[in-house]
Amino acid sequence: MAKKRKVGNLLALAVLSYLTRAPMHPYELSRTLRDNDDVRSIRFNHGSLYMVVQQLAKAGFIVEQETTRAGQRPERTVYALTDAGRHELRDWLRELVEEPQHEYPHFVAALSLIAAIPPSEVVVLLGHRLGRLAELRAEIRDLIDTTIAKDVHPLFLIEEEYRLALLDAESTFVEQFIKKITHPKTGWGPLWATFHGEPAPAEERKQS
Amino acid sequence: MAKKRKVGNLLALAVLSYLTRAPMHPYELSRTLRDNDDVRSIRFNHGSLYMVVQQLAKAGFIVEQETTRAGQRPERTVYALTDAGRHELRDWLRELVEEPQHEYPHFVAALSLIAAIPPSEVVVLLGHRLGRLAELRAEIRDLIDTTIAKDVHPLFLIEEEYRLALLDAESTFVEQFIKKITHPKTGWGPLWATFHGEPAPAEERKQS
């Protein structure tokens, strides 16, 4: 069971992580996150960042260090990590690495209700999905290759490798699912079609 | 790009889906969802259900059909699907099946920041994760088998098969990652350790 964190938004984890390098103000954090492509892995938006920074400050994980203003720009508040913050970062990351979380991907939800679509249409949709999965795979592959070419160590791309692994597994699953529906002798298609008032199959089966 | 839905919570999709069978009141929906194990695939909690039902009604996807009270129980409002609701269900499900969504699993976030933990500790944590993944796999396998034994058609367990596929892919990935860190000649461990003030490796590499 995942521990209840004072600040639960994963964006906070990234903030703590970057503040280990040096104190920063929110905009600098924002820029760094975007430059490092962390926005691909951690849900980011402008408003949430400011909220999370406030929450971290209230929780004592970071402290306002100084307030500077350059020219007529709005004041920028620089935050620094506290010892409590350093500890929270370590503890939280450890938990995320060692303990798988129960999550709710959209495709799982779709699969759990997929019987509501007639099987002939489902195989078409799954075919489209396979195409999109292949496209996504190519994009990620390309991102990895061009980044490595800039001399970034592959350790900093490990999350993209993970995505590739999941994409491949999903593609394989979808292909097999299509076969389960369409297999000439044992396919689920005919039975499934009867849920939709389409022609009845030869033999009867039970449903839930 | 995913279309913007009037009601975006996936719980609403399940509600629409069950209302295709028969009109129901919220509590009955709640019970049905729990009985069918849909709560494993779609984030559920009591309060959200009532909210979602209200939203669906406001959007015109369902209508209040009648209000009954049995004994001294609170009044129960029965809702029925509208044509618009039937259409929304079809359209939404289609989209979820054919279009992969960009999502943000916790482990991806952890991987993107994992360099903040020293490599010797990471391999231990990854080892723990492998153990937990194996346990989860066994639980799901068991759930599938016992449900099939009750004569439920495997179509209604397809989302659990998908989960298995992802778990297996993740296990394989984690094993390979451990090897990448610990490989005697080419492992990332030594370089990585230098980020944490530990003994320097033989050759230099760049980081991001």
Added chain:
DNA sequence: TCTATCATGTAACCAGTTACATGATTTT
């Protein structure tokens, strides 16, 4: 019969997203 748990709903709180605001740069 007392206590616990179930059945059912509402309301208050909080986190996350979107929209707004405004000075500074850059482009045309």
Added chain:
DNA sequence: AAAATCATGTAACTGGTTACATGATAGA
């Protein structure tokens, strides 16, 4: 120099979760 875009922050809105409330049934 007008228009567009960037840099930076705040505020309002909305959706989701937690907590509260209360009658009914079942277990001890």
